[in-house]
Amino acid sequence: MSKSEDFLRRIAERDLTVGVVGLGYVGLPLVVGFAEVGYRSIGFDVDSERIAALNGGSSHIEDVVSERIAAQRVDDRFVATDVPDDLGRADAIFIAVPTPFDEAKTPDLTYVRAATETVASILRPGMVIILQSTTYPGTTTEVVQPILETSGLRAGVDFSLAFSPERVDPGNVTWTLRNTPKVVGGVDDDSSTSAAALLESAMETEGLVRILSSPASAEMAKLLENTYRAVNIALVNELAQLAHLMDVDIWEVIDGAATKPFGYQAFYPGIGPGGHCIPVDPYYLSWRARIFDFQTKFIDMAADTNLGMAEYVRLRLQTMLNDDGKALKDARILAIGAAFKPSVSDMRNSRAVKVIEILRTAGAEVDYVDPYVPSLTFDGEVIKAVELTPEAIDAADAVIVLTAHPEIPYELLAETTTPVFDAVNGTKRPEMANIHRL
Numbered sequence: 001m002s003k004s005e006d007f008l009r010r011i012a013e014r015d016l017t018v019g020v021v022g023l024g025y026v027g028l029p030l031v032v033g034f035a036e037v038g039y040r041s042i043g044f045d046v047d048s049e050r051i052a053a054l055n056g057g058s059s060h061i062e063d064v065v066s067e068r069i070a071a072q073r074v075d076d077r078f079v080a081t082d083v084p085d086d087l088g089r090a091d092a093i094f095i096a097v098p099t100p101f102d103e104a105k106t107p108d109l110t111y112v113r114a115a116t117e118t119v120a121s122i123l124r125p126g127m128v129i130i131l132q133s134t135t136y137p138g139t140t141t142e143v144v145q146p147i148l149e150t151s152g153l154r155a156g157v158d159f160s161l162a163f164s165p166e167r168v169d170p171g172n173v174t175w176t177l178r179n180t181p182k183v184v185g186g187v188d189d190d191s192s193t194s195a196a197a198l199l200e201s202a203m204e205t206e207g208l209v210r211i212l213s214s215p216a217s218a219e220m221a222k223l224l225e226n227t228y229r230a231v232n233i234a235l236v237n238e239l240a241q242l243a244h245l246m247d248v249d250i251w252e253v254i255d256g257a258a259t260k261p262f263g264y265q266a267f268y269p270g271i272g273p274g275g276h277c278i279p280v281d282p283y284y285l286s287w288r289a290r291i292f293d294f295q296t297k298f299i300d301m302a303a304d305t306n307l308g309m310a311e312y313v314r315l316r317l318q319t320m321l322n323d324d325g326k327a328l329k330d331a332r333i334l335a336i337g338a339a340f341k342p343s344v345s346d347m348r349n350s351r352a353v354k355v356i357e358i359l360r361t362a363g364a365e366v367d368y369v370d371p372y373v374p375s376l377t378f379d380g381e382v383i384k385a386v387e388l389t390p391e392a393i394d395a396a397d398a399v400i401v402l403t404a405h406p407e408i409p410y411e412l413l414a415e416t417t418t419p420v421f422d423a424v425n426g427t428k429r430p431e432m433a434n435i436h437r438l
Contacts, residue, residue, distance in 0.1 A: 004190040004194050007160075007198075010091070014039055016092060017042060017091050018040070018094070019041070019087050020043050021093060021115045021119065022045060022095065022111070022133075023045040024097075025061060025168055025170055026132060026168050027097075028043065028054075029168065029176070030177060031078065035077045037201065041072070042078075042090050043080040044087045047082070050080075051080045054080035055080050057073050063176075084122055087119070088122035091126070092127065092128040092194075092198055093130070094131075094132050095115045095116060095119065095133060095144070096166060097111035097133050099133045099134055101284070106287055107283070112143065116148060119148065120147050123159060125153060128159070128160040128195060129148060129162075130162050130164050130195050131163045134222050134276075134277065135219060136223070136284040137217075138219070139219060140161065140162070140185075155187050156190070160190055160194045162186035162187070163184070163185055163186075163218045165183065165222030167180045170275070170341070171343045171346075177203070178202070179204055181208045181209070182199050182209045182210070183218050183222075184196050184218055185212040185213060185216070186211075186215065196211050223281050223282070226278050227302075229267070230273065230281075230303065233302075237306060239269070240438050241312060249430060249437070268424075270424045271309050271310055271354075271355055271402055272308075272309040273351070274340025274349045274351045275341065282299045282302065285299060286299045309351070310355045311358065313402075313423045314358045314362065316438070320421050321419070328359070328362050328363065329363035330363055331364045331397040332364075332395060332398075333367070333396060333398055334366075334367050334369065334396035335355070335359070335399075336369045336388065336401045336408055337403020338352050338402070339403050340403075341403065343407075344372060345373055357378065366383075367392070370403065370405065371385075371407050388412060390415070390416065393412060396418055397418075398419050398421065399421070400421045400423060401420065401422040401424055402424065404425065404426030410429070413427055413429075413434075417434055420432075420436065421438075422437045
């Protein structure tokens, strides 16, 4: 029996221990998901406080409620650790750590390298290693593989190595680990087969994993997914600015175009995409392209357009105040939303926070409302969220909607004369005289 055949047998029997390095928005749902379908699972993270909380049955991720953690702590089906040797009990290990960029928009693989070095320290023959962190094409074979092979073991011979990008959408209860299709590419056929079988074993139906020809293809597939979104968001952000000059309602235009049942997908304008994927991933691709002396024109222009939306929103708010005979400096602004998207507390690359920073820099006094984000810190000053009440609205010179949390009582905004600039169509009230939409 070959090593891959033995691995497939052990998958069928749930006779494997699955390890995950990095217990954030990607890693924690992953490691808990494997425990829930019958595997022993080990979660590794360098944050000792996080480890203690997880072993106590407490979750720090909204998508994984504490009850799920506690249920898998019974009989140590799931164990969290910050000790690398504990990770050595795993038969398969996922690397799911952040991949940010630096100030020059250059990929920062510090976390990937550190995680891989940890895995290399406990690597043994027969293990299956799967990188999940979003990165540029070539990372698995050019960065991860050489580090792992410092162990003296060879990828594709002594252990299996593959890349399978995460597809986590924070706050999405419809598409989860159990039903979201995946792609995977291994350094050899056995690596691809083993990784795909392991991934599919945590899913509710068969056939949800597509094997691609190489890790580089899987790496680029992930970048294509998010670059596609970034470019199309930039398109509607640019059109929103043009539509305003033409006195056309861009939201009505998009809804009208969306009635076409083929050849069109609706994207919506706003303050620029946040989170870990769309604002970051296109830069990984454009950086990699420069190595081949290739310029990614669409990607670069889209990134500039999306980044510029925060300043455009500031300009629109300032114009709205001017029309009311007020200046932005010293104005009292009530901002609705601080998280990067609705119904989550996730603050990664939040453009709402960026807009608030811009307004504060311009001299405005800004309070904010967000049921998911209790406080913000600006230059060492802690700002606490306030409740959206008629009194808070009346006390403001203007209200700006930055994150369309569905829990917000937007009807209160329509019951006041305070001018409102809705940058994300949270109010959905184009007919109200005091509400101005992007």
